[in-house]
Amino acid sequence: MQSFRLNGSRVLEVELRGDAVRAASGAMIAYTGDVAFKSAGMGGGDGIRAAIKRRATGESVSLMRCSGKGTVWFAKDAMEIVVIDLAGDTLKVESEQLLVVSDSLRTDVAFAGLRGASSGQGLFTTTVTGSGPLALLSAGGPPIALEVSPQYPLVVDPQAFVASRGQLNQTFVTDVSWRNLVGEGSGEAFSLRFDGTGVVYIQPEER
Amino acid sequence: MTLPSTPFNPATLPDNDNVPGNHYAYCRRLDGQLFMQTGRMIAYYPAPGSSGIRFEPLSSATITGFVAERFSAPLYTRDWVVATGSGHLLLGDRGYDINSYTLEEGNLTLRAANLLAFDSTLELKQSIVPGFLTLIGTGTFLASSSGPVIFAEPPIRVDPQALVGWADCPSPSHHFDARWMTGFLGVAGGMLGVVSGEERQFDFTGAGTVLLQSSEHAVDDPHLLKQLESQVGTLAVPGLTRLQSVIQSRLSAEQRR
Amino acid sequence: MAFEQINHKVVSTAVAPGREVLARRGAMLAYTGDVGFSPVHTGPGGIGGLAGRAVAGEHVSMMVAQGSGTVYYGFAGLYVTIIELDGSAPLSVEADRLVAHDAALQSTVVFLGEGGGLRGMVRGAVSGQGLFTTQLHGVGSVAVMSHGGTIALPVRSGEPTTVDPQAYVGHVGNVEAKVSLNASWRDAVGRGSGEAVQLKMSGSGTVYVQASEQKIR
Incomplete structure (x- = not known):
């Protein structure tokens, strides 16, 4: 297993021993040793199908592959970083919240639901699957993990959503009440409602 | 999957306090009415078995005259709503530190952008200093600051x-x-x-x-x-x-x- | 006189006759006591060396705090880190990132890409800001700002540390900083040639970087 280590709460330190990671383009802030950086394209190294799907949906994740021997430090916009170890399961994540994924993990695009019942416009998120570590970004402070269960449905501001896992039913709710709350000229006019069983990660700052 | 922390739910979230380990997010237990600035809420849990939470503009006819009268800052009316119902509200503000304050028969003036929410028992007025709002009376409110707030005494x-x-x-x-x-x-x-x-x-x-x-x-x-x-x-x-x-x-x- | 860290975004310091403080214009947040502020231009040629400073590309005007009292410093909600200088080696820091320092410290301006023939390119490449740094010599405190705080990375001899110029804050010790190009990185980042410029730090000492690619405006 690769070692993802935090240096403070906003810098990720990755030790490369001849292996590789994929990281958000431009997120490398320093390195030592012999490390090569190569564009992994919009598809995140998952082949053309994923790339085409991304272009069609607007959900894009521009990644670079970092390989070699040495230490690389990653950070982005002074956001807080959380490291999650996947063990064969799937995480749905907002693509711009992805900092680094282990090369052993697969990234893809998944249908996330319809944006409002009337518009019929589809929404998509990035999924990360496999076994290995990944680092997520959270703006404005540490991410908050919130449990969803049949007893506790959750409503989230789409701009604060970071990631989710579990058996969740995700719906985009457009109502007058939420629009009042969002205010004029800013933010999304719909809220994200989660039912089922799982965990939702949110950040304290709206994108 | 290894998780960095145990997820919170309404039973484990604080009723009126910062989210544990997070100065930048605040959990407010709602049971009644609360004035809220728009664009500051990041998530909420409706109380089980309740009809959920409604967010209404101050101009709404369903807000009682008494509540609407508490808010006399005409320049800011459109940026505020009244939340009605019961549940847990999670607030965040640009990554600013959030604190809760209690006023007892007092008055306090705040930068308008830094005031997130206040009890409907308090009264709000526009300050004579441009860009500031004054709270008067007894009740609690939530305010944010860039970094922890520093308290100082005149001069x-x-x-x-x-x-x-x-x-x-x-x-x-x-x-x-x-x-x-x-x-x-x-x-x-x-x-x-x-x-x-x-x-x-x-x-x-x-x-x-x-x-x-x-x-x-x-x-x-x-x-x-x-x-x-x-x-x-x-x-x-x-x-x-x-x-x-x-x-x-x-x-x-x-x-x- | 030491600076005191009030919180991660604010520092305070005492000012007294003979113990003046130089600070970036706009960095004064509050003060108690009888303190006055006036603009100075430091740099080659000392105080008043405005021409030298302008030529060198250093355009940030500093304010001197004089009198007696306590001054609070911070800037635009950015994180502030205190670095103590023991006099053994100068601190190199981008002028834009200086919040405040003891007025007793001597400052000079250096250009990092010097001698490499890269000057013109670098100036254009790194968002027009150039890679000029201010060097502070002597014994005293310096407060520097960053997005989200700074982390200190070691520079060991025979093992250079390469830094994104956008994340570079400053360095101390017997360190040579050279601007270099990395073609593989340019390919990876794919945002024009500007991003391919890197700072290669060799020697032994410490380099300070921030957790962001955002420069100070």
């Missing part, structure tokens, strides 16, 4: 950008640094319409508490703009001409950056 002079608010002491007056204003560069600066904290401060005297933060990013405050606009009407031609030249040199200074 103190403060860069207006670093001021979060003040309580119990008289409203501040302006202080101009004499050396700066009379110096060559000060005169040049004045002509260019450049104002930084070093040449002009808010001067606090008397007994009370002043709340400070690191200065803000330069953001456009639409209300300050409205307030300035409303005062342009009181100027005659010489004043307007002067204002025009100040704005022009300010604009070209910004474009040179």
Whole structure:
């Protein structure tokens, strides 16, 4: 297993021993040793199908592959970083919240639901699957993990959503009440409602 | 999957406190009505078995006259809603630190952008200082600051950008640094319409508490703009001409950056 | 005189006759006591060396705090880190990132890409800001600002540390900083040639970087 280590709460330190990671383009802030950086394209190294799907949906994740021997430090916009170890399961994540994924993990695009019942416009998120570590970004402070269960449905501001896992039913709710709350000229006019069983990660700052 | 922390749910979230380990998010247990600034809520759990939470504009007919009367800051009306119902509300504000404060038969004046929510038992008025709001009465409110808020006692002079608010002491007056204003560069600066904290401060005297933060990013405050606009009407031609030249040199200074 | 860290975004310091403080214009947040502020231009040629400073591309005017009292410093909600200098080696820091320092410290301006023939390119490449740094010599405190705080990375001899110029804050010790180009990185980042410029730090000492690619405005 690769070692993802935090240096403070906003810098990720990755030790490369001849292996590789994929990281958000431009997120490398320093390195030592012999490390090569190569564009992994919009598809995140998952082949053309994923790339085409991304272009069609607007959900894009521009990644670079970092390989070699040495230490690389990653950070982005002074956001807080959380490291999650996947063990064969799937995480749905907002693509711009992805900092680094282990090369052993697969990234893809998944249908996330319809944006409002009337518009019929589809929404998509990035999924990360496999076994290995990944680092997520959270703006404005540490991410908050919130449990969803049949007893506790959750409503989230789409701009604060970071990631989710579990058996969740995700719906985009457009109502007058939420629009009042969002205010004029800013933010999304719909809220994200989660039912089922799982965990939702949110950040304290709206994108 | 290994998780960094146990997820929270309504049974484990604090009723009225910061989310544990997070100065930047606050959990407010709602049971009734709360004034909230728009765009500051990041998530909520409706209480089990309840009809959920409604967010209504202050102009809404369903908000009782009593509640609407608590809010007398016409410039800000459109930025606020009343939340009604029961559940847990999670608030966040640009990554600012969030704190809860309790007023008892008191008054406190705050930078409008830093006030997130307040009990409907409190009364809100527009301060005489542009961009600030005054809370009066008894109740709790939530306010944010860029970094932890610093409490200081007068006498103190403060860069207006670093001021979060003040309580119990008289409203501040302006202080101009004499050396700066009379110096060559000060005169040049004045002509260019450049104002930084070093040449002009808010001067606090008397007994009370002043709340400070690191200065803000330069953001456009639409209300300050409205307030300035409303005062342009009181100027005659010489004043307007002067204002025009100040704005022009300010604009070209910004474009040179 | 030491600076005191009030919180991660604010520092305070005492000012007294003979113990003046130089600070970036706009960094003064509040003060108590009888303190006055006036602009100075430091740099080659000392105080008043305005021309030298302008030529060198250093355009940030500093304010001197004089009198007696306590001054609070911070800037635009950015994180502030205190670095103590023991006099053994100068601190190199981008002028834009200086919040405040003891007026007793001597400052000079250096250009990092010097001698490499890269000057013109670098100036254009790194968002027009150039890679000029201010060097502070002597014993005293320096407060520097960053997006989200700084982390200190070691520079060991024979093992250079390469830094993104956008994330570079400053360095101390017997360190040579060279601007270099990395073609593989340009390919990876794919945002024009500007991003391909890197700072290669060799020797032994410490380099300070921030957790962001955002420069100070």
